[in-house]
Amino acid sequence: MMGSLATQKGWRKGPWTGEEDKLLSEYVSLHGDGRWSSVAKFTGLNRSGKSCRLRWVNYLRPGLKKGQLTPLEEEIIIELHATLGNKWSTIAKYLSGRTDNEIKNYWRTHFGKRERSKHKKKLQRPKVKRVLKQLKHKQQQEQQPQEYDIKSIMSHEETVNETKSFETQNCKQQEMGFMYPTTEHQYTVPNSLHEGFSSTWQDSTLVDDDSWFSLWDFDEPQGFSDYVDQFSKCAMPNQATFRVGGDYSMQNDVKTSRFDDAYDNDLFYGKDMFG
DNA sequence: AAAGCTGACAACCGCAAGATC
């Protein structure tokens, strides 16, 4: 409908100029976003409302992150895509400052190809072992008490193909605290997590980003949402000690709703992301 | 150096759903 209308009216197409961006930004600052069909009338822009909205949402809107997606954002996208499919706008809501278009494009050029190649699992598992070894080594060096049973975790990684018992046995028995190693080696989620999801995580990562993500068991389809579930249960506004584990089988029953609860309560993604 | 390839990104299109008349 809009397309045919645009054609009839002879809307300008193609890349936006700086002047057009300025006009659109001025319009939004005066009238707010929305009413896109009125932009042409008020600004003289020869662009369809649809084009204006797209330009604003994907390029001009304040708070947008520029530049490459971080490895963490990449893993989040993989995980969410496994759960949600091609719900790009939904996925984008979980990544502050990223647009659905950006994620969609990134998926097509990166993850889609990777998924098709089916190399993902083979690539990740060795990294998990490597990172766990790093953590273990650091602990030994600093002679800190063990806060988690690394042997059982590694054992899990080695046998995950054969059994799913880790989640229901080891995790249930241990309250593993290693999932979020900060620079102090305390396994907590920093309070600043509330300020933004991806940037905070990057800042607090102990090991190199690329390796750290492998600590997540992304081979488990519910892995990420389980994290959210645990976080929503344990994290308090000013005390965000985070434990991982629990009864995964129970979580399976209501995985999606719990995930949404965490989202709705702003426990996980920052308070002003959806304002 | 030039042609071809690939990745990254911006933008367009068709469609569907909700809002408004």
Next chain:
DNA sequence: GGATCTTGCGGTTGTCAGCTT
């Protein structure tokens, strides 16, 4: 209640820069 308009979403295409051959 139906027609029309508006908005948003997902798929797709076009363009350009950097890399490879």
